[in-house]
Amino acid sequence: MDFAESPEHEMLRAAVRDVAAKYGHEYYAEKVRAGERATELWDAIGELGFLGVHLPEEYGGGGAGMVELAIVCEELAAQGCPLLLILVSPAICGELIATFGTAAQKDRWLRPMAEGAKMVFAITEPDAGSNSHNIATTATRDGDVYRLNGSKTYISGVDEADAMVVVTRTSTDPDSGRARLSLFVVDTDAPGLERTLIPMEISGPEKQFTLFFDDVEVPADRLLGGVDEGLRQVFVGLNPERIMSAAICTGVGRYALGKAAAYANDREVWGTPIGRHQGIAHPLATAKIEVELARLMTLKAAWLHDHQQLGSIPTHRASTHTERMSRQSAEAANMAKYAAAEAGLHALDAAIQTHGGNGLSSEYGLADLWGMVRLLRIAPVSREMVLNFVAQQSLGLPKSY
Numbered sequence: 001m002d003f004a005e006s007p008e009h010e011m012l013r014a015a016v017r018d019v020a021a022k023y024g025h026e027y028y029a030e031k032v033r034a035g036e037r038a039t040e041l042w043d044a045i046g047e048l049g050f051l052g053v054h055l056p057e058e059y060g061g062g063g064a065g066m067v068e069l070a071i072v073c074e075e076l077a078a079q080g081c082p083l084l085l086i087l088v089s090p091a092i093c094g095e096l097i098a099t100f101g102t103a104a105q106k107d108r109w110l111r112p113m114a115e116g117a118k119m120v121f122a123i124t125e126p127d128a129g130s131n132s133h134n135i136a137t138t139a140t141r142d143g144d145v146y147r148l149n150g151s152k153t154y155i156s157g158v159d160e161a162d163a164m165v166v167v168t169r170t171s172t173d174p175d176s177g178r179a180r181l182s183l184f185v186v187d188t189d190a191p192g193l194e195r196t197l198i199p200m201e202i203s204g205p206e207k208q209f210t211l212f213f214d215d216v217e218v219p220a221d222r223l224l225g226g227v228d229e230g231l232r233q234v235f236v237g238l239n240p241e242r243i244m245s246a247a248i249c250t251g252v253g254r255y256a257l258g259k260a261a262a263y264a265n266d267r268e269v270w271g272t273p274i275g276r277h278q279g280i281a282h283p284l285a286t287a288k289i290e291v292e293l294a295r296l297m298t299l300k301a302a303w304l305h306d307h308q309q310l311g312s313i314p315t316h317r318a319s320t321h322t323e324r325m326s327r328q329s330a331e332a333a334n335m336a337k338y339a340a341a342e343a344g345l346h347a348l349d350a351a352i353q354t355h356g357g358n359g360l361s362s363e364y365g366l367a368d369l370w371g372m373v374r375l376l377r378i379a380p381v382s383r384e385m386v387l388n389f390v391a392q393q394s395l396g397l398p399k400s401y
């Protein structure tokens with residue numbers, strides 16, 4: 001084992017940090033207040049290849065993996081600029097297309113994505129919620145096309161993207177009644193596709209929408225991977241999404257603790273810096289430990305994902321190694337997302353408390369990040385569904401639902 005960060009990773013961190021620091025949290029907060037996108041920052045990191053760092057080199061990417069994309073995500077958040085669309089565009093859609101796309105699909109979608117073009121992801125439905133087996137948006141074959149009908153909700157960034165990966169039901173298992181899923185790349189301006197904005201209380205540059213598919217015609221060559229293979233395939237994208245969510249939370253945690261430590265060293269109320277009081281110092285120290293533990297698990301999850309994809313996780317102790325690799329990787333992604341959301345929230349809360357009243361002012365740039373980190377306790381997979389996964393898969397406990 002080697003826990004030392006490689007010189008390449010250190011350089012990547014420094015490069016992302018330098019770009020993000022030029023914009024910083026003030027830029028981010030101003031964009032959010034104005035209801036605008038963080039386009040300049042997104043374009044700047046896109047031009048430098050950071051958004052496609054994990055995509056295959058033959059399609060314009062950097063040829064690295066989730067470890068590197070997690071570094072990009074974390075360093076942006078550590079400058080107070082958490083970007084939700086990294087979770088959906090390069091992490092989920094990029095990984096799904098790179099893994100399951102045909103050469104033509106990769107050429108068409110990955111090349112622009114490697115330069116920063118956005119693609120979004122639609123799985124959540126109003127009635128199915130966390131239960132993807134109940135997905136009701138259908139895709140029905142009709143000659144050379146599929147027809148999509150149904151609705152999706154809380155879909156981030158549809159207004160910013162040309163296309164999205166949509167998870168649909170193509171048939172139903174006759175025994176269980178569960179949906180058999182298939183993935184399609186759908187244009188966001190396809191005829192028959194309507195969207196309505198969902199007013200949200202979280203502060204982020206991305207907006208959320210409910211989508212309505214009314215006989216949306218999708219050419220058959222937009223099918224991603226196999227028909228009815230979507231459930232198995234989708235986790236190749238959802239695990240990276242969990243890892244990036246974790247990276248955002250640890251990044252915001254670092255940002256908050258950095259500000260809190262500076263403030264606690266500087267602010268004097270009783271003739272001594274408030275950081276000397278253990279009531280202030282211990283919550284910050286606890287949060288620091290939690291953030292560092294979550295970072296470890298996040299990088300482990302990213303490493304496992306990358307090595308699972310390459311089929312190169314050491315197998316000396318594995319009996320059925322493919323299954324074991326995939327279980328290890330999913331377990332780590334879930335645990336990282338859980339631990340990082342909790343750590344990020346604790347760090348942000350401790351930092352706000354350290355700042356007293358200032359912690360809730362706009363000027364100190366902390367409270368406006370609360371909604372973003374709080375969101376990541378619910379999405380992309382809720383804390384309870386992670387606990388269900390760990391209870392059943394890691395501990396072998398019976399399923400409750």
Ligand SMILES: Cc1cc2nc3c(=O)[nH]c(=O)nc-3n(C[C@H](O)[C@H](O)[C@H](O)COP(=O)(O)OP(=O)(O)OC[C@H]3O[C@@H](n4cnc5c(N)ncnc54)[C@H](O)[C@@H]3O)c2cc1C
Pocket residue numbers: 088120121122123124125128129130131153154155156157200202208375378379380381382383384385388401
């Ligand atoms: C800001 C934002 C952005 C989003 N962006 C996207 C996006 O881009 N694309 C997309 O597809 N989706 C997106 N989502 C949706 C998000 O992934 C879901 O909100 C999330 O997966 C939870 O599903 P749900 O809201 O339907 O909750 P529900 O499934 O209705 O769950 C409600 C509550 O019940 C709990 N619960 C449910 N089942 C169980 C169980 N078996 N055991 C214990 N507890 C349970 C949950 O943990 C949760 O606390 C976004 C959501 C938000 C808020």
